[in-house]
Amino acid sequence: MAFLKKYISDVLGAARSLLKGMRLTGYYFTHHKEIITQQYPDNREEMKLPERFRGEVVMLHDARNEHACTGCTACELACPNGTIKIITKFETTPEGKKKKALDTFIYHLELCTMCNLCIEACPTDAIKMAQNFEHSVYDRSKLTKKLNNPGSKIREGVE
Amino acid sequence: MLSIENITHSIDAWLNGKFSPTVVLLLESVIVGLCVIGLFAVLGLVLVLMERKVSAYMQVRLGPNRVGPAGTLQTVADTLKLAMKEGLTPDGADKLLFNLAPFLVIVVAMMILAPVAFAKGIQIWDINIGVLYITAISSLSVVGVLMAGWASNNKYSLLGAMRSGAQIVSYELSAGMSVISIVVLTGSLRISDIITSQQDGWWLFKGHIPAMISFIIFIIAVTAETNRAPFDLAEAESELTAGFHTEYSGMRFALFFLAEYVNVFIVCAIAATLFLGGWMPLHIGHWAGFNRVMDYIPSSLWFMGKTFFLIFVIMWFRWTFPRLRIDQLLNLEWKYLLPMSMVNLLLMTVISIEGWHF
Numbered sequence: 385m386a387f388l389k390k391y392i393s394d395v396l397g398a399a400r401s402l403l404k405g406m407r408l409t410g411y412y413f414t415h416h417k418e419i420i421t422q423q424y425p426d427n428r429e430e431m432k433l434p435e436r437f438r439g440e441v442v443m444l445h446d447a448r449n450e451h452a453c454t455g456c457t458a459c460e461l462a463c464p465n466g467t468i469k470i471i472t473k474f475e476t477t478p479e480g481k482k483k484k485a486l487d488t489f490i491y492h493l494e495l496c497t498m499c500n501l502c503i504e505a506c507p508t509d510a511i512k513m514a515q516n517f518e519h520s521v522y523d524r525s526k527l528t529k530k531l532n533n534p535g536s537k538i539r540e541g542v543e
Numbered sequence: 544m545l546s547i548e549n550i551t552h553s554i555d556a557w558l559n560g561k562f563s564p565t566v567v568l569l570l571e572s573v574i575v576g577l578c579v580i581g582l583f584a585v586l587g588l589v590l591v592l593m594e595r596k597v598s599a600y601m602q603v604r605l606g607p608n609r610v611g612p613a614g615t616l617q618t619v620a621d622t623l624k625l626a627m628k629e630g631l632t633p634d635g636a637d638k639l640l641f642n643l644a645p646f647l648v649i650v651v652a653m654m655i656l657a658p659v660a661f662a663k664g665i666q667i668w669d670i671n672i673g674v675l676y677i678t679a680i681s682s683l684s685v686v687g688v689l690m691a692g693w694a695s696n697n698k699y700s701l702l703g704a705m706r707s708g709a710q711i712v713s714y715e716l717s718a719g720m721s722v723i724s725i726v727v728l729t730g731s732l733r734i735s736d737i738i739t740s741q742q743d744g745w746w747l748f749k750g751h752i753p754a755m756i757s758f759i760i761f762i763i764a765v766t767a768e769t770n771r772a773p774f775d776l777a778e779a780e781s782e783l784t785a786g787f788h789t790e791y792s793g794m795r796f797a798l799f800f801l802a803e804y805v806n807v808f809i810v811c812a813i814a815a816t817l818f819l820g821g822w823m824p825l826h827i828g829h830w831a832g833f834n835r836v837m838d839y840i841p842s843s844l845w846f847m848g849k850t851f852f853l854i855f856v857i858m859w860f861r862w863t864f865p866r867l868r869i870d871q872l873l874n875l876e877w878k879y880l881l882p883m884s885m886v887n888l889l890l891m892t893v894i895s896i897e898g899w900h901f
Contacts, residue, residue: 413601
């Protein structure tokens with residue numbers, strides 16, 4: 385009789401667990417005021433994105449138009465699909481020494497998968513992920529962005 | 544009192560006064576056919592919208608809310624879109640079978656509708672083997688599904704169709720067993736007899752525990768027969784793209800889609816007829832006052848209410864349970880549902896012979 389007991393307890397246990405699931409969805413069905421989705425185009429102004437949401441790579445500039453990028457190309461090397469291209473130049477310091485510096489930070493948004501590897505690779509925290517996600521444009525070439533502001537230079541003391 | 548029965552009778556009398564009996568029969572067939580097609584169209588629109596709203600609410604979302612007031616015209620827009628799309632036939636497909644399959648599926652769905660009683664006196668064909676007819680015809684739909692899968696010349700379609708075939712063939716058994724358990728109680732296969740036998744209470748309540756067990760088994764089996772989740776291996780979006788209707792587009796895809804929902808409606812209508820008394824209002828034994836109050840609600844409303852409640856339950860299943868694997872599916876049928884329904888049928892027969900039911 386042991387097998388019969390197991391059979392019946394199997395059936396009852398299955399029924400109980402199925403009813404448990406149905407109770408949860410039934411609860412959701414009757415409490416549809418607690419909507420968890422964001423009503424996006426309607427709530428564009430007050431929309432709250434999660435803190436770690438990744439929309440695009442931006443370079444941080446302070447008030448004096450200075451950034452922290454040394455042009456080390458660590459992000460370019462870290463990028464798995466060639467999204468970042470860094471063009472460097474040589475600057476002469478007041479002491480007369482030549483030093484590598486950032487000329488142009490090219491970012492291909494259309495290739496980017498928002499994997500965050502470049503941000504993790506950056507030794508000076510010069511770039512970070514922004515939350516803007518409305519990237520649609522009419523021309524593909526607009527997606528190739530230059531991240532460092534015109535006329536910006538490296539902040540004092542960042543090596 | 545204005546009821547659908549009176550309207551049909553007055554139409555019948557008016558036609559009989561104008562034409563000869565043969566012409567009347569033909570005209571009435573045309574009217575009934577148009578009504579069935581209209582019902583199908585409305586059901587497709589309403590049930591798809593209902594499914595989308597129910598699923599949205601169960602997943603704590605809003606669902607369609609853009610087209611029309613609160614999204615009620617969403618399915619109309621979808622149908623319009625499907626009607627305007629090109630109906631593509633793949634190069635390698637068997638052209639005749641490929642184009643025939645969706646119509647076969649929908650014709651089968653139409654045929655099952657014949658003995659279903661929608662309200663008091665509203666029944667297309669009160670055939671004396673109604674229940675047998677329904678079980679016989681409903682197993683035909685697998686032919687359409689297999690035809691679609693085979694003719695598509697696509698391995699996913701064929702796999703989906705084969706799964707669907709295995710599933711329908713095995714679950715037909717326990718669905719039939721639970722139908723028989725009600726037939727044992729009523730002693731008749733005629734749908735109208737089954738409904739009148741529930742005048743003093745529905746079989747679900749009159750038949751003790753065995754009736755409830757056979758009701759549950761019937762609901763599980765017909766969920767599997769209509770290929771709906773959690774038994775949707777035939778479609779299995781994540782494995783077989785869309786199963787047997789992968790290659791279909793435009794209106795022919797819409798016919799498959801419609802047939803799924805119409806089949807859900809039909810099996811729920813049958814479950815409501817067998818276990819919940821069809822159009823019969825909720826009557827309790829000899830409570831004359833209570834019964835009279837219940838009679839004021841029109842019978843068509845009772846039928847639709849019960850059917851849509853059961854449809855809601857089946858949708859509830861779909862949006863709660865994960866899909867079964869093929870071996871789990873067959874295990875459930877052959878190891879659990881079938882033995883249980885056999886024992887249950889035996890119990891039911893004893894109850895019926897001894898007259899223990901109310």
